Amino acid sequence: MSFQRFIRNDVLPLGWCPGCGLHALFYATCEVLDELDKTNTIIVSGIGCTARGAGFFNLDSVHGIHGRAIPLAVGVKAVNPDLNVVVFSGEGDITGIGGNHLLHVARRDDNIVVICNNNEVFAMTGGQSSPTTRIGGKTLTAPEGNVMQPLNIQGIITSNKRFFYARATPVFKEHLKECLKQAFEYDGFVFVEIVFPCIENYSKKMDQTIACVLKDLKGKYKICNENRMLKDDELGIFRSE
Amino acid sequence: MKKLLSGNEAIVEGALVAGLKFFSAYPITPASDIMQGIVKKQEQVKFIQAEDEIAAVNMCIGASLAGAKVMTATSGPGFSLKQETIGLAFKLPTPLVIVNSQRVGPSTGMPTLGSQGDILQSKSGSHGDYVNIVLYPNSVEECFRYTIEALNAAEESLSPVILLSDGMLSHIYETVDLDSIKYSLKNRKRKPLGEEKRHFTGLLSKNDRPQTKDSQVYREWYYERKKKILDVAEKYNFYEYIENKNADTLLVAFGITSRIILPLKKKYSIFRPIRMFPVIEELKEIAKKYSKIIVIEMNDGQYRHELEAFLKRDIYSVTQLGGKISLKEIENELSKIYSE
Numbered sequence: 190m191s192f193q194r195f196i197r198n199d200v201l202p203l204g205w206c207p208g209c210g211l212h213a214l215f216y217a218t219c220e221v222l223d224e225l226d227k228t229n230t231i232i233v234s235g236i237g238c239t240a241r242g243a244g245f246f247n248l249d250s251v252h253g254i255h256g257r258a259i260p261l262a263v264g265v266k267a268v269n270p271d272l273n274v275v276v277f278s279g280e281g282d283i284t285g286i287g288g289n290h291l292l293h294v295a296r297r298d299d300n301i302v303v304i305c306n307n308n309e310v311f312a313m314t315g316g317q318s319s320p321t322t323r324i325g326g327k328t329l330t331a332p333e334g335n336v337m338q339p340l341n342i343q344g345i346i347t348s349n350k351r352f353f354y355a356r357a358t359p360v361f362k363e364h365l366k367e368c369l370k371q372a373f374e375y376d377g378f379v380f381v382e383i384v385f386p387c388i389e390n391y392s393k394k395m396d397q398t399i400a401c402v403l404k405d406l407k408g409k410y411k412i413c414n415e416n417r418m419l420k421d422d423e424l425g426i427f428r429s430e
Numbered sequence: 431m432k433k434l435l436s437g438n439e440a441i442v443e444g445a446l447v448a449g450l451k452f453f454s455a456y457p458i459t460p461a462s463d464i465m466q467g468i469v470k471k472q473e474q475v476k477f478i479q480a481e482d483e484i485a486a487v488n489m490c491i492g493a494s495l496a497g498a499k500v501m502t503a504t505s506g507p508g509f510s511l512k513q514e515t516i517g518l519a520f521k522l523p524t525p526l527v528i529v530n531s532q533r534v535g536p537s538t539g540m541p542t543l544g545s546q547g548d549i550l551q552s553k554s555g556s557h558g559d560y561v562n563i564v565l566y567p568n569s570v571e572e573c574f575r576y577t578i579e580a581l582n583a584a585e586e587s588l589s590p591v592i593l594l595s596d597g598m599l600s601h602i603y604e605t606v607d608l609d610s611i612k613y614s615l616k617n618r619k620r621k622p623l624g625e626e627k628r629h630f631t632g633l634l635s636k637n638d639r640p641q642t643k644d645s646q647v648y649r650e651w652y653y654e655r656k657k658k659i660l661d662v663a664e665k666y667n668f669y670e671y672i673e674n675k676n677a678d679t680l681l682v683a684f685g686i687t688s689r690i691i692l693p694l695k696k697k698y699s700i701f702r703p704i705r706m707f708p709v710i711e712e713l714k715e716i717a718k719k720y721s722k723i724i725v726i727e728m729n730d731g732q733y734r735h736e737l738e739a740f741l742k743r744d745i746y747s748v749t750q751l752g753g754k755i756s757l758k759e760i761e762n763e764l765s766k767i768y769s770e
Binding site for chain 1: 478489496633638
């Protein structure tokens, strides 16, 4: 249980809703940090449910402003390249308001890891549409169902010459941990997309219980072991080298 | 040895002497040549040309927390974009120096004629209550000197410090002997990221844990933070007072404007704040000697309003708008005040 050395015991229980995938993502991240003995890790986040996670790690961490976790992390890494700098934030933060930074950090191939929890909505503010809300997804701002294409994050990351993109879900924990392990050991920019829809402010509107969400994730996703562009229903790692 | 330098070049020289270790910026006239100056000094300073103004200042925040002395440079439009991050630097807290070479606004305005339109924004452009130190030199030599002081004040107060310039001051060339300028340096005691287990957050927090519903915690935190910055500001009590014993009027001017009106010292007393904010306390005593106080500035009376509140009396305003400044125009405006 030595992964607990990465958890701030005085903040327990974690402030996320029951059933949220962030609990399992957080613990998996701590386990991998422990297995790799990454005590030189700095967690950087922006604003949102996922971003609150920065305060739960027993590490030096920075919880900045909305959308700006990536440039802040780049600044940390620039001054101290020996640190393992990890952004832990949501898709609204990373691909919405902070979208420009994502384009450019991937282009520059800055040596940081982004763990982006994609829950398809702005969860902390009550469940408005996010850049990745699926077509038909019901949100506070699309009560009849979203009609716009969700953002293709994999496409953005892998359009660069050198890239590392992984997609995982806490439902398949061992696969998630394998993705995180490779991510922390990669030299360059890493994007790990975590798929797990928000339970409280999204799935319930879609008349889905926690059990339905878990069953759907298990049924939908297959793990791809080939190094290639992932299909929408696949988890895996696509990297340029 | 004497050197011919522009205001912006002197800012670069000052930053290097002060121990700048990280600089990030986005191109914008009339501030870009500060960035171009840093580019040539990359053996001393880690430099990143950021993808946008907000990225530049947030990279500075990260670098600052990681232990570096940091600075970014911009002009009005970029300064507007950086405002949210100024509040973050105040809250975290962490040292940060932002140079704002002012140009005519609002919006894209009259690029890139000089202006003094960002005086109020430099004090309270970010949301919520905060205080910060604002310095405004008026010569190439002072650009050097007060860049060092801005970095010192940021380190000492662990807070954002704004170094104002203007399009004219940024690009005037003067000969200066940098070696003859005396200065001391301040260094941070706080350990850089990676050496402890702290949580730096923009949320109100106590003992690293969010305290977002406790007004008492907020009040204690805010007044302590404010006091810390005001205490540090007292050590940076920079101003110039040119007293004319025969004058019953005090002119107040700063930056390039104070250079233009200097010949008026034959007729008036002149007060020039270098630390624009917090407003210089001594001005209260100085002001008592004069029946009239007139602020001359390249904006629509921004510092005049500040001084009216500070001195609790009516203050006259002479404005020079639209990027043009003329001693003759100023003299005409002054004579109108006297014929009223």
